[in-house]
Amino acid sequence: MAAPGRYLEDFTVGLAFRSPRAIRVTAERIKSFAAEFDPQPSHVDEGTARGSLFGELVASGWHTAAVAMRLIVDSDLGLSGQGAGVAIESMRLPRPVRSGDELRVEGAVTEVRPSRSQADRGVVKFQALVYNQRDEVVLEAAHVIMVRRRR
């Protein structure tokens, strides 16, 4: 269950968030996501993955990024309802995600400011780290979102 949506005035620099539960990534979903969005040998099938740079089936980075978003929406950051993603300032994928990995997110708000051009909204930046079940970072991203101000 996501936290209630925050307005710009409810965000502060340093505000920390985390996902309430882990999401398990299955081989079936790795392969079906890849078939639709990223049909490269390392993602679509165990057999073709053996000959790839990874040597085994790994999730598309875009699959990992999508799971990361779900973890963020489910977290106590309180995005739901007020926000709109506008940019990613950087995203790194230091380790691959494999079948059976269980992912969770931790993060913190890094910047909060009113929009220069639109009086009804503002900009929030936050850093999000996705960990696997061995507490290794699999994704690190700096998000920029647009958030409503209270009227």
Add this chain to the structure above:
Amino acid sequence: MAAPGRYLEDFTVGLAFRSPRAIRVTAERIKSFAAEFDPQPSHVDEGTARGSLFGELVASGWHTAAVAMRLIVDSDLGLSGQGAGVAIESMRLPRPVRSGDELRVEGAVTEVRPSRSQADRGVVKFQALVYNQRDEVVLEAAHVIMVRRRR
């Protein structure tokens, strides 16, 4: 049909690529992607989207990013088989994607260099711009991938 996979030695700065066909984003897929990965009001349902910052159903930025990856894999960039995404240096979503939008990609390689630590591979950077059917940019991203060298 994707182009044959390129090795590091086959990439050059300025090498341009484009998708052979557009991908149409449907309301059904916007909603089902959001239900799994980004269940915010602007993405999950036309009704809840009316009260959101966008005022109408729009695709999750991560859905747009995943479609962008498919367009890149299908393009003549020649990723398939040799590459591994390691980072995104920046990603902007200047306009939302709506139901019925038809997306295509154009891009170019910006950097090619051998890896400092691993002799069998190298780094390729490329810029990708995703356009809708009105030739408006909906996503712009700077990709960093690891690519095999010829033996």
